[in-house]
Amino acid sequence: MEPNKFPADLLQKYLDGTLTGPESEVLFAWLKENPAAADSEAMESMLQASYDASFAEPAALLPGATQRILDRLMVSVAAEDTAVVPLPLWRRTWVRYAAAAVLVAAIAIPAARMLTSRKKTVVPPPVAITSGTNRAVLKLANGKEIMLDSTHGSIVQEPGLTVRNDSGRLNYQGATAAMEYHTLTTPRGGQYRITLPDGTAVWLNAASSITYPTAFTEKVRAVIITGEAYFEVAANARQPFRVDVDGKASVEVLGTQFNVNAYTDENSIRTTLVDGSVRVHHRQASVVLKPGQQAAIAANGLQLVEHPDMEMAVAWKNGSFQFDHAHLKEVLRQMARWYDVTVVYEPGSADIVFSGEIKRDLDLTQALTVLQSMGVRFRIEGKQLIVMP
Structure with a gap:
């Protein structure tokens, strides 16, 4: 050898x-x-x-x-x-x-x-990720937090005020003599509805919050929101309603229906007017909206959008996602908040432009089917949605 x-x-x-x-x-x-x-x-x-x-x-x-x-x-x-x-x-x-x-x-x-x-690469079994549900936390003035998905009926009793929680809806009946502030917060994968002490109805989307008084005793009915909310404001010409959008903008109304989208991972704050009249303020600029118009606040300032897609703007409140020539990342940002998942993009993963509607009551695998039919490849690992090349 x-x-x-x-x-x-x-x-x-x-x-x-x-x-x-x-x-x-x-x-x-x-x-x-x-x-x-x-x-x-x-x-x-x-x-x-x-x-x-x-x-x-x-x-x-x-x-x-x-x-x-x-x-x-x-x-x-x-x-x-x-x-x-x-x-x-x-x-x-x-x-x-x-x-x-x-x-x-x-x-x-x-x-x-x-x-x-x-x-023998071990592949974890796929986990069924269900759609979001009615989930929220109510924080009282004294710091106490109430999990609303597990506490029902009359959950707050104070002189002059009763707060009831039933079927995904928080209802304030009456008002306290002294003004206190409560905060309603939805997690990722949650949504909730609230009727404020003045009768204004508010729908909160996932990963959102609203802070409001237990009695509207000031000249202006003021609330603060983060994330996304839809309002049906109770009319009161003598006491305007104002929405502070996380310190970045404000919306003043008398009696109206409108939607505010102010997620921090989106590239603009959008206020869309369904009915009535609102004035949107941003820094030194302001614009008055008519029904069917939208105000968009982005890096270049406050802009008036004359003909937004109204159905798409409020689709979440009506139980669906709607998109019009939206890129994949925009689509998945919305879905990630609702299904409480983190989206990971592998190098070389595809991008598509998607137009269509996806129902929010589908589980994640079902909701992704329409995107997969367009050539987008996914896998789910725990709470991660991984987009593959």
Whole structure:
């Protein structure tokens, strides 16, 4: 044998269990003199082939091979037990066998583990992610928090004020003598409806909040919102209604229906007027909206949108997502808030422009079907929605 040539034929015989005694001495001596063989491509290739063969028919070891190897080892051990003349370590036959077996095992076992990890990637079972539900937390003036999805009926009783919580709707009846502030907050995957002390109805979308007084005693009925909310304001010409949009803008109304979208991960704050009249303020600018108009606040300031898609602006309140030439990331931002998932984009993932409607009562897998039909590939891992190339 050439000094540095890898003894592939001998290693294969060893793996097959057909290696003879003289051949084993040659193989094990070579392995001892060439410890770097464990990292060689030839060794890995043969281990791969042996590993693959162990899962197929016929068996990796030929018939009787296991017994032959065991017999040789036992004979060697017996011979060693009767020997009286000490031999150098690498001249003892059973030690050579055992040491070589350990050496090959040391090479083969990590390789087998490596190969197993390659061949048997564990894929977690898909988790059914349901649509959002009526979920919210009510924070009282004293800091107490009430989980509304598990607390029902009359949940607050104060002089002059009763607050009831039923079927995803919080209803303020009456008003307190002294003004206090409550905050209603929806999580990702939640929505809620509230009737304020003045009779104004508000729908909160997912990941949103509204802070309001328990009695509107000031000249202006003022509330603060984050996220997205739809208002049906109770008319009161003597006491205007004002919405503070997280300190970034404000909307003044008398009696009207409108939607405010102010999510921080969107590129603009949009106020869309359904009925009545509102004035939108942003810094030193303001604009008065008529029904069917929209005010958009972005990096370039306050802009009037004359003909927005009204159905799309309030679709969430009516139980659907609606899109018109929306890019995939815009579509999935809305869906992520409703299904409470994090969207991850792998390098090279596709982008599409989507127009259409998706019902909000579908589970996530069902909702994604329409996007998959357009060539977008997904997988779901826990609470992550991963967009694949």
